[in-house]
Amino acid sequence: MTGSRRAHxxxxxxLALGATLLITLQGELHDSMAEQLQxxxxxxxxxxxxxxxxxxxxxxxxxxxxxxxxxxxIASHARLMxxxxxxxxxxxxxxxxxxxxxxxxxxxxxxxDVERALAMxxxxxxxxxxxxxxxxxxxxx
Amino acid sequence: xxxxxxxxxxxxxxxxxxDLAWVRQQVRQAAAELGFGLxxxxxxxxxxxxxxxxxxxxxxxxxxxxTVLHQGPVLGLRLAFxxxxxxxxxxxxxxxxxxxTGSGLGMGLSGAKRLVQEFGIDSRxxxxxxxxxxxxxxxxxxxxxxxx
Numbered sequence: 001m002t003g004s005r006r007a008h009x010x011x012x013x014x015l016a017l018g019a020t021l022l023i024t025l026q027g028e029l030h031d032s033m034a035e036q037l038q039x040x041x042x043x044x045x046x047x048x049x050x051x052x053x054x055x056x057x058x059x060x061x062x063x064x065x066x067x068x069x070x071x072x073x074i075a076s077h078a079r080l081m082x083x084x085x086x087x088x089x090x091x092x093x094x095x096x097x098x099x100x101x102x103x104x105x106x107x108x109x110x111x112x113d114v115e116r117a118l119a120m121x122x123x124x125x126x127x128x129x130x131x132x133x134x135x136x137x138x139x140x141x
Numbered sequence: 142x143x144x145x146x147x148x149x150x151x152x153x154x155x156x157x158x159x160d161l162a163w164v165r166q167q168v169r170q171a172a173a174e175l176g177f178g179l180x181x182x183x184x185x186x187x188x189x190x191x192x193x194x195x196x197x198x199x200x201x202x203x204x205x206x207x208t209v210l211h212q213g214p215v216l217g218l219r220l221a222f223x224x225x226x227x228x229x230x231x232x233x234x235x236x237x238x239x240x241x242t243g244s245g246l247g248m249g250l251s252g253a254k255r256l257v258q259e260f261g262i263d264s265r266x267x268x269x270x271x272x273x274x275x276x277x278x279x280x281x282x283x284x285x286x287x288x289x
Binding site for chain 1: 158183253255
């Protein structure tokens with residue numbers, strides 16, 4: 001049984017496209033990798049002229065409350081260091097599940113895919129603000 | 142009704158984040174084989190991820206027992222997460238949205254409950270915790286979160 005487990009790489013690659021960082025999350029993301037990514041990214045933003053971060057989750061099967069917290073924290077860290085974060089490519093089944101779970105990631109702008117996320121950085125002055133229609137109980141404290 | 146194979150009950154350890162990934166993978170595979178749709182699979186695996194992490198972080202590790210259920214022509218999965226940890230002092234409070242003792246968003250237990258069709262907790266302070274959930278592979282309507 002152990003033999004069929006895939007060895008997991010310890011780091012998520014971070015690609016720099018000009019002043020934008022592109023992170024592609026894929027498949028099974030271990031908790032330790034997510035936490036490592038959070039740390040790596042914060043350093044990258046601090047030490048290079050990064051103004052935008054795109055996190056591509058089109059290859060992610062599930063987002064649970066742990067990964068949701070990591071994504072929200074990455075966006076918060078980036079914002080405090082003058083960079084904007086866009087979450088790109090969430091699968092429909094993941095979106096449906098997240099809402100039912102009670103996690104709507106307010107404050108984290110989304111795009112349907114990476115291309116559109118990058119376009120938002122080029123053209124849009126500001127991504128959509130979090131939906132004000134109703135208070136959300138999943139707001140970060 | 143034919144199934145691809147008779148899995149019976151399998152036990153998987155929960156002792157590290159590698160185990161969490163393994164449990165998610167096994168449950169997804171089992172659910173897919175039983176005919177769960179993509180959204181059903183995603184909901185179940187997400188619930189499993191919450192509960193397995195709960196077992197790991199709050200229970201100090203444990204195991205999950207996965208059983209295939211047959212109810213007439215309908216197939217389902219039952220998952221029982223067991224740990225010998227400190228137990229849950231106040232189950233009602235632990236089930237509240239936003240309540241957390243750990244590093245999450247406090248959506249773990251309450252959120253997981255919304256993602257499955259059956260949910261039960263057996264826990265007492267000092268006596269460990271068992272959380273049992275079940276989900277069915279069907280488009281048939283199922284009563285949702287009956288009052289208990």
